[in-house]
Amino acid sequence: MEFKSDIQKALDVAIDNYFIDFAKDNSVSLRVNNAGDFNSEKITIKGQNRQIIDKINGDSLSSASIPKASDSLKMLNNIRDIYISINEDSINFTKLKGLLNSELDRKNYDISYKLNHLKNDSIYASSRTENFTSGDFTVQGKSTYLKSRESIELLFPNAIIIILKKSLFSIVISLLLMVCILFALFYMQWVIKQQKQLSEIKDDLISNITHEFKTPISTIGAALESIRYFNTNNDIEKTNRYLDYSDQQLKKLETMVDQLMDTALLKTENWILEKRQVNIHNWAAEIIDNYKMNAQKKAILLNISKDSKSEAYIEPFHLGNCLGALIDNAVKYGGDKIEILIDNGESLTLQVIDEPGHLTKNQSEKIFDKFYRVPQGNLHNVKGYGVGLYYVKKIAEKHGGTAEVILKNNSTSFIISVPNE
Incomplete structure (x- = not known):
């Protein structure tokens, strides 16, 4: 230990100088x-x-x-x-302490200490006769000028405090470096985790887009092939039916591309919603009717609170897409009963409830993240590429509102709330 070594050297030098000076004077x-x-x-x-x-x-x-x-x-x-x-049996502690103090000052130590003159392991004389709490720290002189079986012992209290004060700067620097290293390790771990998640999202997105785009492309290809090679009788009705299939699939492709483009557009600050007064009942009923046609096996119920205002000041197209996305999400993942609750007061609240609940708490915290989809392994029974709920959240925020999900009583509730200005 550096501290003990410094005290040992200071004591030995002081003893050597004491006997050298004594020899000169005596x-x-x-x-x-x-x-x-x-x-x-x-x-x-x-x-x-x-x-x-x-x-x-x-x-x-x-x-x-x-x-x-x-x-x-x-x-x-x-x-x-x-x-x-001429030798003396006793030690002049006043002179020895003066020499020792000079050495300690030179090493920047300010300590209270006691000196004992030992002969045959017994205290022969002491520099202090009053009570002195020495603690556990002791140093014995190793000077060659001391007689056989004779030594000078130095004792002082609060060694730990002295060491801490002396090493405070080094300790602080070490702690700062340790904190920096730990921060760097945790940050690196966080970055690696984020990169891993992004890689998983990217792979999942590519897989989902591939499946989503492949279906309409294959349908259009099959329809054109049928018209070209299997419609030898030039059946107009069959040709029109195949063309209708192709037209539907092209519109589906267009919708998916538009949705991706709208998602990219949401990041821009220049995009301003064109709000207007809308009759809420007619607006919501039209949206719900479109999904009832494609989900005939499921009951979709609309309930508007009695105290609701008839009109709301909103952007109907994009907010309508948000309501449609929530209904579509419930149709894909929910049970046989889907309930839409609308309350139009100082704010417009749209709530879509489906049973049974299919989300976990951990999944609900990520459900509005861009490109996030609930993990289903390698299955692709439910189509989509994880931008629908992200779109819902951003449109709600563009309206100055919020979008949230609540898991309660084995049901999942998606809620959009926007100011009704």
């Missing part, structure tokens, strides 16, 4: 000018008006380190300079 030197006058039996050294060393003789020398004291004393006859350094 050493004396002796020069013998005349070897003949040197008395090896007794040496007295004085300094600063006090006697520092009383006597050096054979009895005062350690026999453990000098085998023969007499031989060692004879060596003094050849010595001209003698340097003597």
Whole structure:
């Protein structure tokens, strides 16, 4: 850990400087000018008006380190300079703390600490005698100037807080980078998901358009082939019937192309609806009658509220297409009973209810998306390419209204609500 390493180095440098300064201030030197006058039996050294060393003789020398004291004393006859350094058993904590504070300041650390002088693993002296909460962080000096089985111990509280303050900038940068990386990962995942959905929608759209366009094209081709090769008797009635089939299929193709073009047109801001006053009952009844002819097995009921106004200010063609799209959707996917409720007050509300409900909550949230179709696997029993309900929503918004779907009591309700200005 960088913090502990910095404190360790600061303590070791302070201890080294302490003993170096102590050696300079607490050493004396002796020069013998005349070897003949040197008395090896007794040496007295004085300094600063006090006697520092009383006597050096054979009895005062350690026999453990000098085998023969007499031989060692004879060596003094050849010595001209003698340097003597004096050691102390105690540590001057004031001086050591001054050196340590300088090192800590240099490393930009402002901490409260305590120093212990240990001998044989026991506290010999301490820099502070009052109560001091040291916490769990301790550093011991490793200076080579310390005697054997002697050490200087540094203790200080709130190591975690100090580390956090020192590393705050690095922590903040790391967190920001982590947040950026996580954001990038989630964004990339979202983009991949969106691209996958778009790819699925594209494939589904191509498949649906292919099936939708292929049917009228095949019908027209079959009708023309019948007229060309199998109407050898020039039967006018049969020819006209085949031509009617072709005309119907061409109109169907035209309708599908127009619907796709209208969907593209909805994105433009320049398209303005041409609104006018319309009799709601006649307008809705005409639309519903067209679908009753193609859905004879299903009951389509129209109910207009008693308090409804007779006329509404709307764009009848496109809003009529919206009502037709909802009815067509109910005919394709709903049950045998389809109910249309109309309430024409301050706003015009068109509600198409079919039973049983066929949508899930997840599907209902996407039902108005462009090109979305309820998944049916590879089946194409129900024709369409997913722009009908998208068209409904956009036309409602062009009127300044809304389009929504409500799932309730095993039924599906599509509701268009537009202002009746």
